[in-house]
Amino acid sequence: xxxxxxxxxxxxxxxxxxxxxxxxxxxxxxxxxxxxxxxxxxxxxxxxxxxxxxxxxxxxxxxxxxxxxxxxxxxxxxxxxxxxxxxxxxxxxxxxxxxxxxxxxxxxxxxxxxxxxxxxxxxxxxxxxxxxxxxxxxxxxxxxxxxxxxxxxxxxxxxxxxxxxxxxxxxxxxxxxxxxxxxxxxxxxxxxxxxxxxxxxxxxxxxxxxxxxxxxxxxxxxxxxxxxxxxxxxxxxxxxxxxxxxxxxxxxxxxxxxxxxxxxxxxxxxxxxxxxxxxxxxxxxxxxxxxxxxxxxxxxxxx
Numbered sequence: 001x002x003x004x005x006x007x008x009x010x011x012x013x014x015x016x017x018x019x020x021x022x023x024x025x026x027x028x029x030x031x032x033x034x035x036x037x038x039x040x041x042x043x044x045x046x047x048x049x050x051x052x053x054x055x056x057x058x059x060x061x062x063x064x065x066x067x068x069x070x071x072x073x074x075x076x077x078x079x080x081x082x083x084x085x086x087x088x089x090x091x092x093x094x095x096x097x098x099x100x101x102x103x104x105x106x107x108x109x110x111x112x113x114x115x116x117x118x119x120x121x122x123x124x125x126x127x128x129x130x131x132x133x134x135x136x137x138x139x140x141x142x143x144x145x146x147x148x149x150x151x152x153x154x155x156x157x158x159x160x161x162x163x164x165x166x167x168x169x170x171x172x173x174x175x176x177x178x179x180x181x182x183x184x185x186x187x188x189x190x191x192x193x194x195x196x197x198x199x200x201x202x203x204x205x206x207x208x209x210x211x212x213x214x215x216x217x218x219x220x221x222x223x224x225x226x227x228x229x230x231x232x233x234x235x236x237x238x239x240x241x242x243x244x245x246x247x248x249x250x251x252x253x254x255x256x257x258x259x260x261x262x263x264x265x266x267x268x269x270x271x272x273x274x275x276x277x278x279x280x281x282x283x284x285x286x287x288x289x290x291x292x293x294x295x296x297x298x299x300x301x302x303x
Contacts, residue, residue, distance in 0.1 A: 031147040032076050032116050034164050037063040037123060050143060050168040051282050052128060056136075059129040064143055064166070066124055068116040076114055076145050078124060080107025080168070083140025085249045093142035093165055103141035103170050106130055128170065136174025137221030137250060138282070142167055169223065169282050177220040180248055180278040182228075184215040187272055188258075190265050211240075212259040212272055218248035223281040228274050232261055235268030247281065 035048060052060060068074050081093035082104035094100065108127045116122055126143070144165035188211060211232060218224055226248050232240040240261040248255070 031068065031070050031074050031162060032145055032164070033067045033069065034078075034143065034145045034166055035065050035067075037065050048166065049282075050166060051171075052169070053171045053173055053284065054128070054130050056130055056134040056172055056174075057132040059127055061125060061127050064124045064126060064145075065121060066114070066116050066145060067121045068118060070118060072118050074116045074118075074147055076116055076147050077112055078109055078114060078143070078145045079112055080104045080109075080126075081142050081144055081165075083142060083167070083249070085247075085252050089247055089255060091140070091167060091247065091249075093144055102134075103139035103168065106170065107141060107143060107168070130170065130172055134172050135221075136172045136176060138169055138171045138176070138223050138284075140167070140169055140223065140249060171222065171282070171284055176222055176284060178222055178224055178278060178280055179218075179220040180224055180226050180276070181217045181219050182214055182226075182274075182276050185212065185272065185274060186214070187212050187270050188265075189267075209261050209264050211261050211263075211265060211270070213256055214259075214274070215254050215256050216246060216248060216276075217254045218250045218252065221250045222284065223250065224248045225279050225281050226276060227279065228276045230259060230275075231271075231273045232263075233271040234263060235266045235270065238263055248278075 050062065052062075054060065064078065066076065066078070079097065080100075080103070081095075081097065082100045082102060084092050084094050084099075086092060094104065097104065106128050108129065109124065110126075114122075114124060142165040144163055147162045147164075212230075214228075216226055224247075226246045228244045228246075230242055230244070234240070240263050242259070242261070244257065244259060246255070246257055
C-alpha cells in the first residue's frame with residue numbers, strides 16, 4: 001500500500017508540474033513585432049537576422065521595422081542587448097542593459113521610447129558602431145522591442161510587458177578562427193543513479209532510450225554549427241543512425257549534449273560512432289578564416 005501511495009503521489013505531482021508549468025510557459029504574443037528591413041544588408045542573412053561584417057572603428061546605419069497589430073496605440077522601448085546562451089543552448093538576450101559587455105552597447109537609437117500607432121508599421125533607424133581596438137571575432141546581440149501596458153484602466157497592480165527580439169551577429173573582421181572540441185563521448189546506462197537525477201532535471205522522465213552524451217566547446221572566435229552524424233549498434237545488432245545539430249557560441253565554455261534513439265537501452269556491448277563537422281553559422285565574406293572542421297569519435301562500451 002505504501003509503495004502504491006508513493007507511485008500515486010508521484011504521478012499526481014508530475015501531472016500538476018506539467019499543468020502548471022505548461023500553462024505558465026505558453027508564450028504571450030508581443031503587441032508590437034520587429035523585423036529587419038529589406039536593404040543592402042539582406043544578402044548577409046538568410047534568416048531575417050541582422051548580420052554585419054565590420055572593421056574595428058567602423059559605423060553603419062540600418063533600420064528596424066516595427067508593426068503594431070493591435071487596435072490601439074502602443075508605447076514600446078527599443079534597445080540593443082548582448083546575446084546570452086542558456087544552459088539548454090537557446091539564443092536569447094540579457095534582460096538588463098547593465099549586463100551588456102560589448103555588442104549590445106554598439107547599437108544606438110536616437111530615442112528608445114517610441115509610440116507605434118494602432119494597426120501601423122513604422123521604420124526605426126539605428127546605428128551600429130564597433131569601438132576602435134575591438135578584438136576580431138563574431139559577437140552576438142539582439143535588437144529587442146518591449147511592449148508596455150501602463151495599466152491605465154485601473155485594474156490589477158500589474159504592468160504587463162512582452163518582449164520580441166531579432167538576433168544580431170557582428171563579425172569584426174581580422175584573424176577569424178572556426179574550431180570546436182568534442183570530448184567525453186559516453187554511453188549512458190539509464191539505471192545509473194547519478195544519471196537518474198539529470199534525466200529528471202531535463203524532463204526526460206521515463207525515457208530509457210537516451211543512450212549517449214558528449215561534451216562540446218567552441219574554441220574559435222565565430223559562432224559555429226556543430227553537425228554530428230552518428231551510428232549506434234546495439235547488442236542485438238539493431239542499428240540506429242541519425243544526425244544532431246548544435247549551436248556553439250565562442251566564449252561560452254563547454255556544453256553537454258544528449259543523443260536519444262527510439263530503441264530501448266540494452267545491456268551488453270554497444271558500439272557508437274560519431275562524425276562531427278563544424279561549419280560557420282553565418283557566411284563570412286571578409287577577413288581570413290582559419291578552419292578546423294572535422295572530428296571523429298568512436299566508442300565501444302560494455303554495460
